[in-house]
Amino acid sequence: MNAADRQPEQRINTPNYSASGFVKVLAPGTVANLVCGFDVLGMCLNEPNDLMEVKLLQEKKIIIHSADGYPLPSDPAQNTAGAPLIEMINELDTPTGFEVTIHKRIKPGSGIGSSAASAAGAVVAANHLLGNIFPNKDLVRFAMFGEKVASGVKHADNVAPCIYGGITLIRSIHPLDIISIPSPDLFVTIVHPQIEVRTKDARQILRKEVLLKDAIRQWGNIAGLVAGFMQADLDLIGRSLEDVIIEPVRSILIPGFDEVKTKCKETGALGGGISGSGPSIFMLSREEATAIKVQTVMQDIYNRIGIDYHTYVTTINKTGVKILQA
């Protein structure tokens, strides 16, 4: 078998270690699904971000520290940053390890890609320390092991945009086929009601079968959304932000969801819906002024309902995980 025929995991990977042996990265939040594209579309955000510090070890070992009190598992195999790094060091031909400190700013269970930020941040940082020997596609392959730890299944619609930046289409995960989609300059408003929805639970409640008429409507919307992004056709994007399969089931877990969606659109948002598996809700707007009005609408609704929340007004992050200090 020649080298080109080998599976990625059968390749011999010789690191070209960074001189400092230390890197600090900013790992961004992401909006998975983008309403109609369950498990196949995702978008990277400029806010919020996790901060991660990663140190190179000259032995085959992963050490995880949580810097700010979140009860993240310290067993690397159970940690969303640790599991991808275990996969990565198993493919190296020299004994290598990493000591990771996670400053978690993206609350777990928020629907803004908290587990993905840890997984993607860890693999991008580690790859930097190895001399960037792995291409982004391999980093996504490793990072998906973190998603498996978090939600029981591999999905790439948070980790791929977190690593590639912008908007990504994951046409397939077996084999991995990731397509970067051009992202228009839109504003994103997010409300995170302070309730926790575990991705594992939000997946378990989904119906396993869909009606053909719903599937037709959904794939029309996915194609419309991708075409809308590619042509920067904001009206088409707005029309295509419709989910007839997942949202009707999951939205019952999110108090105020229907009202938020209706009122934000009345205020001028192009459209939006559940961010990932929830409970966060995101809305896209053409103008920053509209995105700020949308934020006020969201705040008013949750103030009235009496649920604490965080809101963000941000933009699409086109570059993904960022190396801050090396």
Ligand code: HSE
């Ligand atoms: N596509 C995944 C889901 C994303 O909706 O379950 C989880 O953040």
